[in-house]
Amino acid sequence: MHEDVIGLLMQQTQMLQILVSGLFRDLFCRAAVSFTDFIRTTEPRHRRAVQCFWAALQDRGLLYKDFYEGWYCTPDECFLTQAQITERPDAQGRPCKVSLESGHQVHWTKEENYMFKLSEFQEPLRKWLQGNRHVISPEPFYQVVRRWLEEDLPDLSVSRERSRLQWGIPVPGDSTQTIYVWVDALVNYLTVAGYPDAHHAWWPTAHHVVGKDILKFHAIYWPALLMAVGLDPPEQICVHSHWTVHGQKMSKSLGNVVDPVACFKQYTVDGFRYFLLRQGVPERDCDYYKEKVIKLVNSELADALGGLLNRCTASSINPSGIYPHFSESCFRKGSDHVDVEASGRALAEDYELVASVDHLPLQVTDYFEHFQIYKALESIVACVRQTNGFFQRHAPWKLCRDNPAEKCWLDTVLHVTLECLRIYGILLQPVIPATADKLLSRLAVKPEERTFTDLTFLPRYHGKPSPFEGRRLGPDTGALFPRLETPGRRRMETKGLRP
Template identity: 75%
Template structure:
């Protein structure tokens, strides 16, 4: 009989909580593996970009070895049905759709290190070993099961998760309250997982690790679920009905439940069952809210039963709507991410999704919003500032100009000299904002609030534009020594601000950030976060960039997007 452990691991274990010291701490960041029954849409891309930005940011911090895993989920009844509808075989369908996902993520500059396909032999071997661990622990039993089954969600749903609706013929039917998909009464003999035995261990895990599920509203949702009945979970299907999947070891009449199969990808990505020990449980799963139950209830319980710790964190995001409507093939409003990247550029669309996406609530996509956000913040504010501050007319030597402490004294010196410098009170406020920006950005990335990090950066960019506009350096006379000192100081402060922004934006808009930093002649080894120091000359310290020749002028940092009218054609917005 299964006896769940009272405590699987100490709540503050360094590998699980990320509180260990040193730069060799490992971390697996993951997207869900995407279901290969149709091409990618912007919701898939959003999941991947969130994970990618976290992965890139961690690399800039020099925080130790990291992996970013993604891939495709290629088994289950939906794949069978989609292949039959397309007049092809499941393997052929999965090969094509998996290729589309890999191509889209690569085009979007998602820096994945592992791409798992559940049809791969190494993954299937990991699933069989994981099943064996569950079986050997006494966590599985065979029994007759009946209930409401949702094919699109590949799961049985309790009455508490159902609602009434009408089908296409107007007849009353039951649907999933979460997704609206119709459910059907199904009865069959399956293997069952003793999920009911893990309610207390799951509660204990969450109590000991309040950041295990983020943001907070989703953490509270999981706690509420654990207050309800937690029935045992059907973890296999009759193979006569579902031949497309991994057979249950030792029982060829049964196929392993697609969600058990899919969740094990996080282990197979790090070499389970032989090599995972160096990585697990230091894993952060980025998932959509529709699959929260699978990742925050079923997956931790399965891991506990197999003798493994739950993942360190489950980071949850909400959905994207299109002009206020849920994306749907029937409505013809499914947004093609490849088309969007072609229209708005890769960095432009990356920036929009990460700037406007708020994990706690659903977010809305429409063309005019993308154009407004990208033009105002990337093309005008950031790009305009770089172009104005490096223009030959204002910086004919094409160098990083020197800083004058007499023009811009430290606050204490400013007071002692009666404010005889050229800087204003607003200028000192700018310095405070930019100096604190890296720490604020770090806090927001750690809290899975990338949109707030970008909001802070955008605010500082606006402050810097105001600083530049306020002092009108283009009106200063370079032939006057005192005015030249002030002109150079204005440019020095502006370029230092831009250097900070370019460094911090690398995880979000890697190409644009590289172009900006290259223009400022910031070398690759100077682009990390650990050594990022803002305006050292203000504090009397040497600045390695002062006097350095600027990089090649490659034109506009970011071209403005056109406000062209759009139309829907099939599942693509053009």
């Protein structure tokens, strides 16, 4: 009877895991997040990889069996030190020990486990960090790991009794033990790289993106385990902080968990992606609330970027609907702009704009490569504002097309503005793919012209031919990004009231 109950529970657990896995796949699809591999720890290839990894540890004499006791958190499946727990009242008001990180209850547990000789890798880990200053990014998390390594590094319990952890991978040759879930999970990185047969083509050129709450597993345990089997640690571990809601940690009990699917419907997929990447600072927790999303997205996507595109492609300003020609005489290249400024055409601020946008692709690429996406977007937004200033400053709607001199300058202003928008659209593709595609399609930029490689801004300014001059713009499909309305405003307008 007992075995039947356990079997039923295992089946239910597996069904739940399949359901959750499907939810993540669906979420990625909705969020326009692509992946080359999606792995579950129940797959045969992973089971084989974990068993080979365990055998490698055992063959090197780095595992031993011993009794281990301490505070154990069943939901988190880990032992905790005294510094990682606190005392709080339970539902009945009785004092109980809980995890500081998760809030889950812990119990004093003593059991016989397999232990990994983590203590032997304290010095190798220190040397690894000292020789790779940027291996853990951002800098504050690098310092956290260094402080951890200044303390004694005890051996790590790497298995659990099979009687209370049925669903994991059994320890090879010992049916009473299950391999610790975090050893199992971390080997996932090797599994998708082809371990144990074909991983050499990919490893160790791996970059992990992890939350700060699992930093120790990735920056202490995982590098040590890799060293133990003769492999190098990953090339970089990029760490991010958490999102809070109105200053509070997300919690089911508080009912303040944010549903991403609901956010896609309210802000659009691109709008929500943009907000998270624009406001998400890896070094510190960032706060989410609806008004903040709406204000940011409206200001930067709908107004600054979308408004600029709408203004410079309007039929009243660009009746021919083409990418206008650039005039070198109106916008002269060089360091001495005295004569140009005297003619009332390009001004010092205009040359500053050109310099900023010219430098932008390299700047953005560098920020992307260093996991500072929010800084990349800050740089793009700053240039978008500069471009709006340029357009407003020269007021092309006031220029007369019947006057050859003014038409020449009008076309140049439009050309420069469209060139700026082309650069912004290409650089924003990883962040807001649908919106960037709409922008670039409006500018008639072909798919093969949208890569970061050889991205040249304003070639005519540099005396080179432009493939875009004279090209007919793409169809006008409406606003680049729809303005979002707050729920309160929408309700008031529905009732025929003005806010």
